[in-house]
Amino acid sequence: MKKGSWVKAALTSAAVCLGAFGIGQLNNEQTVDAASTDNGQVQKFDKYKGHQVYEYTVENKNGLKVSVLSQGGTLHGIYVPKGPKDKRNIIMSFKHTKQYYDKNGKSLYVGQQVGPVGNRIKDGKFKIDDKKYSVPTNEKGNTLHGGPNGYNSVRWKGETGTYKGNPAITLRHTFKSKYTGFPGNVKATTRYVVTDDDKVQVLMNAKTDKDTIFDPTIHAYFNLGQEKTINNQVLTLNAPQRLDLNKEKIPTGKFINNIGKYDFSKEKPLKKHLDPMKKTKEGGFDTMFSVEPDKNGQIAKLSDPKTDRAVTFHSKRNGLVVFSGQSFNKKIPFESGKGHKYGAIALEPQMLPDTANHPSFGDVSLKAGQSKTKTITYQIDY
Structure with a gap:
């Protein structure tokens, strides 16, 4: 895709996102610069269930490149800048979106965002301030990786640009309670940021209109060698x-x-x-x-x-x-x-x-009107 084409796509995507969220609901922390850059691109990847899947790619000055798919907010590639004969992608990925969801790939959650809460919730039940909640289950009566309608199940709206001066991919989605089964309508923003000291930062932010729980993660599989x-x-x-x-x-x-x-x-x-x-x-x-x-x-x-x-x-x-x-x-x-x-x-x-x-384990609550960010940083050396 030519530079002008992907910039147009990024700006269009940004406009769609702003329209969905409402400009008045965005603060400085959530705003992304979608202006023309020399280190980002948006390309059509393939189609999944009749919908276009986009691949967003950004790169730092050293040539460390990160690729993310709009479907599932999937971390599709972390490419180290070495020779073409090397296996440069240090995480596992598939050639086609449908392979992330077919009978062989579905249970592996390859590279996908999982949330609003990662791993298992016993019986799909929990309490917030002594109020009981029950959410959809998808594994032996328990809720795994956000259940059947979690973060990995949706098409995220994205764009490339910068965040605090670094190349970044920004994804946004509003999760309606009637879809997820979890309390609260949640506005989620996930950023994949690549710094010039070769850090890949994943910033997962959420804001809710009702008390809920929030603890997402990235289900990336690593193989660093040949x-x-x-x-x-x-x-x-x-x-x-x-x-x-x-x-x-x-x-x-x-x-x-x-x-x-x-x-x-x-x-x-x-x-x-x-x-x-x-x-x-x-x-x-x-x-x-x-x-x-x-x-x-x-x-x-x-x-x-x-x-x-x-x-x-x-x-x-x-x-x-x-x-x-x-x-x-x-x-x-x-x-x-x-x-x-x-x-x-x-x-x-x-x-x-x-x-x-298990309150003794910590706190995964997200209160109404509150905004929280969960961060994962991968320091890449090569």
Whole structure:
């Protein structure tokens, strides 16, 4: 697409967004500059269920590029600036939108925004100030990743531009309570920002007209290397404990100290952790770690010694879900090739799962008239 075409598309998208939200309802924090830039573009990706899906792309001065799809607000690519023969996209993606939602991809939530609350809510029920709420369920009577009508289910309106001087993609959507089943009509804004020191920041903001809960995350799967599995990559976590879970993967409220295969405090190949997990029923990690951000907000680091690539994860929240891709198989046609068991690892910063039913875990409430932003930062090194 020519520069003039994508700028026109961005401006048109911005106008649509302003019309949907009302100019008087936007504050300086929510306003985005959709003027002509040299580092962003909007392109038609494909169609899904008869609707056009757009791909938004921005790039920093070093050539680090981020791609996001309007459908599901999906993080489609983080491309490191190395030679064309390298596998440059360090996250998993699909060639076609429908593959994110078909029978093979649907349960994986590849790259998608999940919300308004990530992970599981027991029985789809919770309380806010002693008032009981029941929301739609979609997994064994529980609510997973926002339920059947969550963040990943909608077409977001987006644009490219800048945010605080950095290249940015801004997505907006108003979630009506009658659609989501959650209390409150929520105006959501998500920004993907790329800084010149190679940080990818995801800023997820929401404002509601009724008390509700809010704790979204990004379900991105990482493989930093050129190999088909993550076995030789290294993961470290600032996580002395993990949550005890019942058979439906709902927290019991108890914590377990991380020792042995669950101890990620020292650098060693993921294979050393995964080999013992192969003997378990799960066959890998689908684990809710209790993390303690350091003074810089770091909770985790994934690195690949062979390519010298690394991603450091920063979050102020106390949870990190780690899923090691044990359900991947050759029937899953990723853009990089057929799926392989342990072909990538999902690292999802959030509050501890089911916090709405465990006040001791923290606070995921969003009060009427209140605006909150949940931030995830990926520091990319290459």
